Amino acid sequence: MTTVYLNGEYKPLAEAFINVLDRGFTFGDGVYEVIPVFNRKVFRLDEHLERLDNSLQSIYMENPLSKDEWFTIFSKLVDTEKQVNQSIYLQVTRGVTERDHDISLADNPTIFVMSRPIVKKDLFSGIKAITHDDIRWKQCDIKAITLLPSVILRHKAKEQDAKEAILIRDGMVTEGAASNVFIVKDNIIYTPPKDNHVLPGITRDLVLEILSRKNISYVEAPIVIEELLNADEIWITSSTWEIVPIVKLDNNPVGNGCVGKMWKKTNQFYQEFKKEL
Ligand SMILES: Cc1ncc(COP(=O)(O)O)c(C=O)c1O
Secondary structure, three states: OOEEEEOOEEEEHHHOOOOOOEHHHHHOOEEEEEEEEEOOEEOOHHHHHHHHHHHHHHOOOOOOOOHHHHHHHHHHHHHHOOOOOEEEEEEEEOEEOOOOOOHHHOOEOEEEEEEEEOOOOOOOOOEEEEEEEOOOOOOOOOOEOOOHHHHHHHHHHHHOOOOEEEEEEOOEEEEEOOEEEEEEEOOEEEEOOOOOOOOOOHHHHHHHHHHHHOOOOEEEOOOEHHHHHOOOEEEEEEOOOEEEEEEEEOOEEOOOOOOOHHHHHHHHHHHHHHHHO
């Protein structure tokens, strides 16, 4: 039975309930984080908590807990699960108020945390993605719980037997429905710069950090759709999927249709980095 944390208490998942007037439920008024745990160690804790701070600040909320308090909760929940690789989900909403937009009514945030095993899917042999218009709002740098566009986009991908939708806004690649995007052309790695159309992915930043350490050059620059369609390699990154090669895009092979050599190298470095922890 999974144990979760809800507003100061640890309890079985089946016994964790919130008030229907929670603003997370009525307005989608909250933010979240997904933090991977590899070999029982919380991965990139500081980076995830910094992004949480930024998300909360953007929605006019303060972080309700200190770093030590978050870490204590994570450690307790991770200990209750058998699997060594897990994914911590945390959500902070503005709490329970009457159904009124006014945020000054809220004074008691709802804090929910759980940790679930990472179920390894076979993604490293390459997956199929579709391209789609980026139908989301203009504050995608906030990790907001309001994920309806991403849910729809992932469903559209699934309808075409694909696992991810790569999003295009005004002819430029932004990111995946739940991932960041990299392309490789003539052995050079490109990824879109961080702005309000892109979630600042922790895995994205780590990949760039690892590339720098290995003296592999990369370019953070806008990617136009033609560059995506003509790329030798496309990868997506996320905390739980890690670095995943796209081998088919909209039914066309990416490059030669096989996993690329730059992905192999980068993924190897990434896996080595994880083991060093
Ligand atoms: C829209 C979006 N972009 C990028 C990412 C990747 O972020 P991270 O590497 O921090 O998991 C996610 C992860 O869920 C996401 O939802």
